[in-house]
Amino acid sequence: MGDVICAARVLLGVPRRRWAWVLARMCAEARASGGSLMEAALRRETVAEPDLRCREYRRALVFVLLGLGRD
Structure with a gap:
């Protein structure tokens, strides 16, 4: 899960269109x-x-998990 969290934290720093x-x-x-x-x-x-109450962070976590599922 640490990998997912780190990747999500990177994504939060870039525009969503580049995720x-x-x-x-x-x-x-x-x-x-x-x-x-x-x-x-x-x-x-x-x-x-961020805290898990942050919607964008939750989106980034899900994006990474779904992306890894396709990889």
């Missing part, structure tokens, strides 16, 4: 380096983890 591209890049980098999604995410700027 798919950013997530795809992070996943590709993780695969290419044999690392984790968390490692790829932490190479980028992240925002502080």
